[in-house]
Amino acid sequence: MNRPSPSVAAAGRPRSPRDTAARARLDPAALVALPVEGRIQALRSAPGGLSEAESTTRRLAHGDNEPTPPRRSRPLRTLLAQLTHTLALLLWLGAGLAFAAGAPELGFAIVAVVVLNGVFAFVQEHRAEQVVSSLMRRVAVRARVVRAGVERRVPARELVPGDVVRLSAGELVPADCVLLGADSLSIDLSMLTGETVPVDRDAAPIAPPGRGARGAEAFALPSLLPSGASVVTGSGEALVFATGPESAAGEIARLLEQGEREGSLLERQVAQLSRVTAVVAVLAGAATLVLAQAFHRVGPLGALTFAIGVIVALVPEGLLPTLSVSLAIGAQRMAARGAPVRRLSAVEVVGSVTTICTDKTGTLTQNALSVRGFTPARGAPPDAERAARLAAALCNNARPAPGGGEYEGDPVDVALARWAAAGGVDLAEARARWPRVADTAFDARRRYMAVTCAAGGATRELVKGAPEAVVALTGAPAPAGLDEAVASAAERGERVLLLAVREAGGPLTCLGLVCLHDPTRPEVPAAIAACRRAGVRVVILTGDHPATARSVAAAIGLPAADRLVEGPEIDAMDDRALLDLLGADAILARTTPEQKLRVVQALRRAGEVVVATGDGVNDAPALRAADVGVAMGLRGTEVAKQAADIILSDDNFATIVAAIEEGRAIKQNIRRFVSYVFTSNVAELAPFLLYIFFPIPLPLAIVQVLAIDLGTDVLPALALGVEPASPAALHVPPEPPRRPILTRGLALRTFFLYGAIEALLGVVAYFGFHWAHGWRPFAPLEPFRALEREAATMTFVGIVSGQIGCLFAQRDGPLRKRLAFGSNPWVAAGLAVEVALAVALLYVPGLNRLFAMAPVGPAWLLWLPGGAAVMVLADALRRLILRAAGRPSATAARTPGWRPGAP
Numbered sequence: 001m002n003r004p005s006p007s008v009a010a011a012g013r014p015r016s017p018r019d020t021a022a023r024a025r026l027d028p029a030a031l032v033a034l035p036v037e038g039r040i041q042a043l044r045s046a047p048g049g050l051s052e053a054e055s056t057t058r059r060l061a062h063g064d065n066e067p068t069p070p071r072r073s074r075p076l077r078t079l080l081a082q083l084t085h086t087l088a089l090l091l092w093l094g095a096g097l098a099f100a101a102g103a104p105e106l107g108f109a110i111v112a113v114v115v116l117n118g119v120f121a122f123v124q125e126h127r128a129e130q131v132v133s134s135l136m137r138r139v140a141v142r143a144r145v146v147r148a149g150v151e152r153r154v155p156a157r158e159l160v161p162g163d164v165v166r167l168s169a170g171e172l173v174p175a176d177c178v179l180l181g182a183d184s185l186s187i188d189l190s191m192l193t194g195e196t197v198p199v200d201r202d203a204a205p206i207a208p209p210g211r212g213a214r215g216a217e218a219f220a221l222p223s224l225l226p227s228g229a230s231v232v233t234g235s236g237e238a239l240v241f242a243t244g245p246e247s248a249a250g251e252i253a254r255l256l257e258q259g260e261r262e263g264s265l266l267e268r269q270v271a272q273l274s275r276v277t278a279v280v281a282v283l284a285g286a287a288t289l290v291l292a293q294a295f296h297r298v299g300p301l302g303a304l305t306f307a308i309g310v311i312v313a314l315v316p317e318g319l320l321p322t323l324s325v326s327l328a329i330g331a332q333r334m335a336a337r338g339a340p341v342r343r344l345s346a347v348e349v350v351g352s353v354t355t356i357c358t359d360k361t362g363t364l365t366q367n368a369l370s371v372r373g374f375t376p377a378r379g380a381p382p383d384a385e386r387a388a389r390l391a392a393a394l395c396n397n398a399r400p401a402p403g404g405g406e407y408e409g410d411p412v413d414v415a416l417a418r419w420a421a422a423g424g425v426d427l428a429e430a431r432a433r434w435p436r437v438a439d440t441a442f443d444a445r446r447r448y449m450a451v452t453c454a455a456g457g458a459t460r461e462l463v464k465g466a467p468e469a470v471v472a473l474t475g476a477p478a479p480a481g482l483d484e485a486v487a488s489a490a491e492r493g494e495r496v497l498l499l500a501v502r503e504a505g506g507p508l509t510c511l512g513l514v515c516l517h518d519p520t521r522p523e524v525p526a527a528i529a530a531c532r533r534a535g536v537r538v539v540i541l542t543g544d545h546p547a548t549a550r551s552v553a554a555a556i557g558l559p560a561a562d563r564l565v566e567g568p569e570i571d572a573m574d575d576r577a578l579l580d581l582l583g584a585d586a587i588l589a590r591t592t593p594e595q596k597l598r599v600v601q602a603l604r605r606a607g608e609v610v611v612a613t614g615d616g617v618n619d620a621p622a623l624r625a626a627d628v629g630v631a632m633g634l635r636g637t638e639v640a641k642q643a644a645d646i647i648l649s650d651d652n653f654a655t656i657v658a659a660i661e662e663g664r665a666i667k668q669n670i671r672r673f674v675s676y677v678f679t680s681n682v683a684e685l686a687p688f689l690l691y692i693f694f695p696i697p698l699p700l701a702i703v704q705v706l707a708i709d710l711g712t713d714v715l716p717a718l719a720l721g722v723e724p725a726s727p728a729a730l731h732v733p734p735e736p737p738r739r740p741i742l743t744r745g746l747a748l749r750t751f752f753l754y755g756a757i758e759a760l761l762g763v764v765a766y767f768g769f770h771w772a773h774g775w776r777p778f779a780p781l782e783p784f785r786a787l788e789r790e791a792a793t794m795t796f797v798g799i800v801s802g803q804i805g806c807l808f809a810q811r812d813g814p815l816r817k818r819l820a821f822g823s824n825p826w827v828a829a830g831l832a833v834e835v836a837l838a839v840a841l842l843y844v845p846g847l848n849r850l851f852a853m854a855p856v857g858p859a860w861l862l863w864l865p866g867g868a869a870v871m872v873l874a875d876a877l878r879r880l881i882l883r884a885a886g887r888p889s890a891t892a893a894r895t896p897g898w899r900p901g902a903p
Contacts, residue, residue: 048149058160067245177238179203184234233441313684326721330666351663490547535733665725682755703853719826758802765798805871
């Protein structure tokens with residue numbers, strides 16, 4: 001390993017960054033020409049790193065180490081966007097028409113609604129952004145930095161020029177660095193060059209290649225590490241020389257900022273729904289403008305005012321802010337269940353997953369590896385177990401954890417280190433006595449690790465890895481009985497490693513098998529059963545022995561033993577044969593990263609929505625290729641985490657299933673509140689249609705429409721947006737992600753059942769009030785002009801009663817559960833606010849006049865529970881009819897082709 005010279009200690013204490021060149025003026029080409037001590041001096045650092053005080057000072061001078069500085073909040077621009085979207089523009093048009101028609105009170109009311117709605121949406125969007133920012137901080141890159149001689153883990157954003165960082169396989173380079181020392185270090189520079197072949201790095205100085213080299217050209221120099229590169233093999237110590245926007249990742253981020261971000265599928269669907277609604281509203285307004293003049297012989301200005309009312313009635317003002325709240329709360333709920341998201345659009349996609357491609361170790365098992373036993377190879381020396389424990393200690397990258405007493409690193413290395421220590425091998429003493437002079441890092445393709453150690457002029461090569469890979473290195477047949485021992489251990493669900501040693505000049509000799517046990521997670525069988533009920537296939541992709549994979553699959557209840565193939569067989573298949581294999585649950589053992597990527601790509605090309613899990617550098621391509629990449633939060637490398645959309649905080653397969661359940665619930669909740677919002681639009685339109693075709697006063701004032709859309713409707717809609725997952729969420733097949741929000745069945749139910757009943761409740765309340773005061777059907781209403789405001793108030797009450805009932809009708813489960821508040825306290829809060837606001841609009845002096853209402857007798861308020869009961873009973877009858885007809889409920893009938901009894 002190229003280590004810093006001891007003479008570097010004379011470099012002196014670090015000084016203020018005001019005395020050093022600004023990061024923009026540091027020339028990487030000049031740094032690589034310096035020896036290690038010169039590099040440290042150039043950045044005014046020290047071999048033991050910066051002090052905490054110095055790092056704080058430099059952070060103030062250089063800012064956070066983020067590729068792009070946090071975007072400065074631009075409240076005015078954000079608010080302006082909320083005031084100029086399609087639906088808002090339609091309302092601005094309505095306000096302008098109201099002023100032109102000589103109805104300034106109406107114009108000001110609409111303007112107030114647009115502004116209030118915009119402010120509300122602005123606040124909710126800000127909160128949604130805060131949720132995502134909070135989740136991103138939870139999964140931010142962390143770096144191992146040496147401060148005042150002590151190694152510690154800190155968020156990468158806290159690094160400053162002059163920091164000394166340590167790197168090992170699976171980690172991301174957290175800032176632009178120049179090496180101080182390296183041990184078999186190789187990195188993936190594909191983020192700069194596009195080439196995925198790892199390149200070797202070392203700390204040796206080279207002649208300056210010339211000044212001005214930047215980007216990929218500069219980082220082709222062997223001692224430079226660009227921020228964002230992933231460490232593939234080996235380890236190293238490096239000195240940070242550029243952070244934040246001045247780093248390589250910062251330059252790439254600036255290029256990305258120049259492009260326009262494409263909205264998520266859900267955002268595009270909502271935008272399309274808004275455009276369709278706007279077109280319908282304008283056409284309906286234009287039609288009523290003509291009809292009002294034809295049927296009522298009103299003047300153009302009166303007809304224009306009436307048309308404005310129709311447009312306002314058809315605009316779902318509360319739709320967009322409610323959507324923002326639902327997604328933000330959905331992301332929080334997924335995080336609470338152990339699956340924080342890095343990309344908010346993953347919230348909407350994960351509910352449509354059809355196939356899970358999962359690793360075995362740590363996801364299906366507990367990742368609590370322990371050595372179950374050792375089986376000496378036939379022909380091994382008598383002290384084979386002692387030699388094997390020494391080999392396990394030396395051919396090992398585990399390191400003592402801070403504080404002592406434990407080890408950290410790869411779980412296999414940690415388990416082997418514990419086993420060696422339990423046999424009397426002192427890890428530190430053994431490594432000091434047999435220092436490593438060369439090594440071959442473990443690679444998923446080679447499936448072995450090798451080190452060469454030297455002591456007293458003698459060398460010893462130690463190898464550990466998959467039995468077949470190590471036997472191939474010996475160049476001799478496998479020791480007798482080895483295959484049987486491997487098969488026996490694998491059938492018990494144990495992982496096996498073969499240890500071998502080569503003394504100087506001698507052959508590579510097998511010492512024996514180490515059997516490692518990793519118990520399955522107890523909650524996984526139930527999660528697998530839930531996947532089967534939900535129509536989600538599970539494909540195990542593992543590098544382990546086929547028998548081990550089969551044993552684990554049997555333990556978790558995955559009956560896929562007849563669909564088990566090994567990596568070489570996958571390479572021999574064409575895509576059609578591969579898809580036939582993956583047509584149900586399957587096990588793919590001894591797989592390489594390329595084969596994992598091919599499986600994910602083949603499934604996606606076939607139209608599947610794929611979740612892929614992983615934890616290592618080699619898993620990153622598959623994670624990026626999947627619709628939703630899921631990385632392990634506990635044992636996952638930084639590379640895997642940054643490639644993923646969701647991080648599992650507990651590395652548990654059951655958490656993936658929980659995320660799917662939440663994703664389905666969120667999509668269903670979005671449909672609930674969209675249906676709820678459009679239901680009141682139908683009811684609000686009905687009074688205007690009555691006014692056109694019958695000689696009656698207008699049964700509903702435009703300001704009353706606004707009071708419903710942005711008053712009584714808002715909190716109930718939000719309550720529907722946070723409904724918990726239905727017990728049936730994982731009992732139905734997944735739906736295509738491009739399935740529209742307002743499906744045909746939901747639209748028919750919204751407009752022709754809920755909307756029609758709610759409209760009927762408003763109309764019956766209007767005429768019922770007149771009837772109670774002496775009016776009889778088919779008689780003119782002209783003599784009852786004095787009751788016009790009270791009657792319109794009852795129309796408002798009738799619509800609100802329907803919305804109360806619709807709140808319960810939109811929920812899932814049996815009637816008693818739909819009427820209960822325990823599972824979602826927001827329903828109780830929304831209902832209380834809706835009723836309180838309706839009563840206030842009727843009886844608070846000044847407020848009722850503002851909204852063209854008048855107090856009615858308290859007995860008339862019984863219409864609220866009565867109308868709600870009508871809506872609830874009508875919906876219950878609908879569900880009863882569907883069950884009697886043997887048709888799936890609205891929740892189940894989400895996938896074309898679903899039939900009762902189908903999986």
